[in-house]
Amino acid sequence: MTLNDYLNKALKEGWAVAHFNISDAVTLAGICEAAKELGAPLMIGTSEGERKFIGSAQARVMINAYRDEYKLPIFLNADHHKSVSKAQEAVDADYDSIHIDLSVAKLEENIKGTKEVVAYVKSKNKDISVEGEVGYLVTESSKIYKEIIEIPPESLTKPEEAARFVQETGVDRFAPAVGNLHGIAANVKKLDIARIEAIRSLIGDTTMVLHGGSGTPDEQIKNAIEAGINNIHINTELRVAYADALRKFLNENPEETTPYKMFAPVIEAIKQKTAEKLKLFGSVNRI
Numbered sequence: 001m002t003l004n005d006y007l008n009k010a011l012k013e014g015w016a017v018a019h020f021n022i023s024d025a026v027t028l029a030g031i032c033e034a035a036k037e038l039g040a041p042l043m044i045g046t047s048e049g050e051r052k053f054i055g056s057a058q059a060r061v062m063i064n065a066y067r068d069e070y071k072l073p074i075f076l077n078a079d080h081h082k083s084v085s086k087a088q089e090a091v092d093a094d095y096d097s098i099h100i101d102l103s104v105a106k107l108e109e110n111i112k113g114t115k116e117v118v119a120y121v122k123s124k125n126k127d128i129s130v131e132g133e134v135g136y137l138v139t140e141s142s143k144i145y146k147e148i149i150e151i152p153p154e155s156l157t158k159p160e161e162a163a164r165f166v167q168e169t170g171v172d173r174f175a176p177a178v179g180n181l182h183g184i185a186a187n188v189k190k191l192d193i194a195r196i197e198a199i200r201s202l203i204g205d206t207t208m209v210l211h212g213g214s215g216t217p218d219e220q221i222k223n224a225i226e227a228g229i230n231n232i233h234i235n236t237e238l239r240v241a242y243a244d245a246l247r248k249f250l251n252e253n254p255e256e257t258t259p260y261k262m263f264a265p266v267i268e269a270i271k272q273k274t275a276e277k278l279k280l281f282g283s284v285n286r287i
């Protein structure tokens with residue numbers, strides 16, 4: 001089954017494929033262990049920065065190794081690639097999925113660039129899944145904000161623009177701005193469920209992605225899936241679990257220098273957080 005097959009299955013059955021970001025082998029190990037135990041398909045994402053750090057070829061080889069050893073459908077996504085050329089670079093590096101994010105541009109420009117990426121991808125391999133985005137998230141990825149974040153109404157996705165974008169670009173996945181935020185803010189996140197429903201009713205069988213899932217109350221995640229979200233991104237919560245576990249270990253064991261000892265509790269923390277999300281998204285035993 002291809003990634004689009006899994007996304008379509010999630011759409012039909014009312015659950016969400018989980019997407020987690022990585023920039024190292026430690027995070028990937030924890031995520032894959034949880035998915036193996038729970039029988040969940042996975043999307044692993046690297047943003048432009050994460051991809052540069054870990055290396056495209058290195059990420060590809062590690063994902064392939066887990067696919068083979070754990071018999072898991074794991075798909076590698078170029079997350080938030082912000083130019084046509086960067087997106088093409090990831091296609092050429094054998095990514096399974098491309099998220100072209102031109103959401104800061106005007107709608108016309110966004111449609112034009114996204115179409116170009118769709119054409120490039122489909123000319124190479126029609127099984128590669130492409131995601132586009134309209135509306136913008138006001139916070140930066142993976143920061144912890146101490147202040148209350150106000151979401152300006154003009155940043156939210158207009159359902160009719162979503163419909164036009166999906167129709168004209170032919171993307172496989174659509175990412176809206178519906179009250180979601182990257183990172184974790186001081187205020188509790190509040191998703192605009194009615195807007196998700198309105199967009200869902202206008203985009204046919206296109207799957208819909210929720211970015212910035214970290215820190216969203218479980219009940220809202222469930223409502224969002226019911227309203228038509230089929231793919232959910234978590235990054236910050238894993239990063240926090242990682243940093244907390246490592247800090248705690250090093251505070252308690254200041255003399256330790258063996259990486260596999262230092263990172264064992266980190267892998268365990270990532271595994272637990274991942275398992276929690278896979279259960280919440282309904283993606284257990286969906287392989």
Ligand SMILES: [Zn+2]
Pocket residue numbers: 080182211212233
């Ligand atoms: Zn995102």
